[in-house]
Amino acid sequence: MDLPLVLVVALALIFGYTNGFHDAANAIATSVSTRALTPRIALALGAAANLVGAFFGTRVAETVGEGILEPEGLGLAPVAGALVGAIGWNLVTWWRGLPSSSSHALIGGLVGAAVATGADVRWTPVVELVIAPMLLSPLLGLALGWTLMTAIAWIFRHRDRPSSARGFRSAQTVSAAAMAFGHGMQDAAKVSGVVVLALMASGNRPSQGTDIPLWVVGLSGLAMSIGTYAGGWRIMRTLGSRIVPLTPPQGFAAETAAAITLAIATALRAPISTTYTITSGIIGVGTATNSRAVRWDVGRDILTAWLLTLPGAALAAAASAWLFALA
Template sequence: MDWIPVALVVLLAMGFNYTNGFHDAANAIATSVSTRALTPRAALAMAAVANLFGAFFGTKVAQTVGKGIIDAPSGTLGLKICAAALVGAIVWNLLTWWFGLPSSSSHALIGGLGGAALVGGGVVHWLGIFEKVVVPMVLSPIIGVIVGYLVMTTILWAFRHSHPGRTRRGFRIAQTGSAAAMAFGHGMQDAAKTAGVVVLALTVGGFQTVGDDSIPLWVLVMSAVVISAGTYAGGWRIMRTLGRRIIDLGPPQGFAAEATAAAILYTATALHAPISTTHAITSAIMGAGATKRLKAVRWGVAKSIVGGWVLTFPGAGISAAVTMGLLRLF
């Protein structure tokens, strides 16, 4: 098969990967920037490097996305499904970025794959989506709120006799590590998902054997570099939402939220589950912030964010389905 259509899909995948980077940069660094633990540029540079290295540890997630979500027919039609899925995810990323909503790039990609496959004649693995995507999607925010609350409660108890000023300074330093851990987890999850779509395109395009779920090194390197570049470009609109609008965070709350989210990401990656880094950090922020008092969390903003989460699958899926319908005309 001609390599040019495959190359175009790979380039489109890297375009999505770039939007993923600047859309989700806020996930790793918003709390550190809002608590002044790191300057914005230093935080972005650190997150970009951590994303780069994290990408090489997410191959199991890439395999889940590459063969556990849909089966696409071989040839041009399969490549069109991949392209339409990526367009749908990119459109949703840009739309939610514009409105400053920290939606999930991961779920946008999976929704895009499902919408494109339905219109393009592919097979959607509904059971696989339910087990590997929907269940973790529901559980991870719940776990994030509970664990974030418990971690912050533990911190408050452990440092109850400490000097407040020294404690804040100590956690401000500690946030450098927790933010890096969060960014590393983001690389494991999100760069790997794009790599999975590239492998799907290589398979339907005839450049990788059906059943071979290995991830070529050049795919991982390309995904890692591009998502890191997108991360360094920053996502200031969403950063303001996560860092300021949900709750006014202090360094201890920021550390608790980042440490909680990182732990959730590492656990999900070990289980091969493609979860949302956005869901993990946002829910952890809510949990850690609720230790001040429940009213300290701006639940109206949280409600808008959850609304964005709910709309991500159908929004990206419809966008991908429309794109696939147009592509089938050519």
């Protein structure tokens, strides 16, 4: 690989790292807040599950690699600009403690960089595989969270609360692992997709039977796992306690709802946001138990970040790509 391609691949891995510490809270905040797991054990579990999940997300990687931008004649400037914009957005929102979406930042960055440099955007797949799932997945997470919590409350209505809480703390080890596995399937796969996009844009299209070489998947998963273990304590506090004080049954329901939503999206090749999936699951379980306990002002801040992420990352990426193109 020539030096420009090596630098772009390095940027992709840096994005994967920032994705890991920015979105570490997605998988473990609920388990930590309910004291089902200690922070370090939760981070280690999340990092390991992220790495394993990366090898099961190739369908999402293919969407990011070939379904958003036309690789032929693309060049590396738009890819580099998209990554710089997404990394910048991750750092700003992490600093503010806002659980915004690394996935939306990357997608917005790719589209913004392409428009700025005159590259071709595949608008039909973007609408069908990105925008529609982006809007629908939080609704599904919300509905599943509410349904699961309602079912749990009814099934365990006559059980002793302390013993039930102990049981759900144990169950959260499984649900947190499933959520982290889904995070790996989705977000590590997006890093893999960007690396493959850079390979194709530079004329180095993978020659293996699959368009996603194993070394790409392994490096992408490892970068995100290291970032996950580094932690994202600012955002973890927001998801773990500021939206709604979570009990072990609520934590289990929210994580399970998010894991199911991520699995469905991955099967459909749709790159969705793990951040907004778990956030909507938490709001769903909160409203099922006591809607007054939900801090809707925090939800409003998260919604604002959701609305700003795509255009904000797109503008940052467009400026970066334009400068790279001039260089």
